[in-house]
Ligand SMILES: Nc1ncnc2c1ncn2[C@@H]1O[C@H](COP(=O)(O)OP(=O)(O)O)[C@@H](O)[C@H]1O
């Protein structure tokens with residue numbers, strides 16, 4: 056009996072692998088930008104699982120590019136230092152003292168934790184920030200927000216060079232300014248969208264701590280057009296941290312990213328579920344004008 060169960064498990068595993076073939080073929084060489092949000096990071100085990108998915112993506116011929124957040128980790132350090140933060144439309148009001156903590160935590164602690172996790176799974180990750188090779192040059196987003204950056208110039212050749220050399224870029228959303236000596240705190244979603252747009256990525260996956268974008272009844276909306284997203288922001292259904300996420304999605308799609316998916320990064324193997332199975336995951340946003348294959352579900 057036990058042997059029969061084991062046989063069934065192995066058969067199911069083989070079937071899953073076999074069913075992944077068309078997706079593996081479709082995504083060969085595809086550039087997939089994955090935004091790994093602070094709330095999606097979880098414990099060491101969850102981090103290892105995420106890292107394993109990224110390494111698998113690379114192994115099967117895709118070009119994963121990780122852009123991360125780290126809001127909760129910044130909050131923790133600011134609290135230790137007794138620095139208070141205010142939020143406006145999902146973005147942290149960032150003064151001089153705050154931007155120093157943001158850079159220290161994002162480019163240091165969080166970036167290197169992800170790099171290490173990927174390398175532990177046999178990948179070759181290299182951590183950089185938006186400052187390296189002037190990858191992301193910013194202007195102030197809004198005077199009310201202080202040193203919060205809006206990307207105005209993208210130089211993504213460094214990212215292409217890294218993935219072209221077999222490496223997995225891991226990017227912290229900290230940027231240089233148009234003027235000398237400026238440092239900007241960039242919302243992780245905004246940074247991921249700008250990088251995906253400049254790379255003309257095939258997919259942008261925004262990993263977060265909810266199953267997707269929810270409607271008024273709390274149900275996940277599996278597919279949305281830009282017009283539908285605008286309506287949900289207008290009527291307040293989309294609020295807080297989800298606003299920069301969907302705004303990023305809209306901008307990225309406009310800039311040529313084929314599709315953006317907002318999904319729950321805490322679900323085991325979230326990226327693989329979205330990319331390699333019939334099921335798909337989360338909420339997909341794409342322009343109705345973009346020619347893509349029908350949604351797989
Ligand atoms: N319509 C909506 N659907 C889903 N989540 C929403 C919606 N409106 C607001 N949210 C909030 O947005 C949060 C995700 O944004 P955020 O906390 O900034 O995530 P992350 O740290 O992963 O970037 C969700 O946890 C949820 O509380």
Ligand SMILES: CC(=O)N[C@@H](CCC(=O)OP(=O)(O)O)C(=O)O
Nearest residue numbers: 092093124125126146147242243
């Ligand atoms: C301007 C702004 O809000 N920057 C974010 C950057 C980190 C981030 O985006 O982290 P999550 O993805 O984990 O939310 C912050 O200071 O928290």
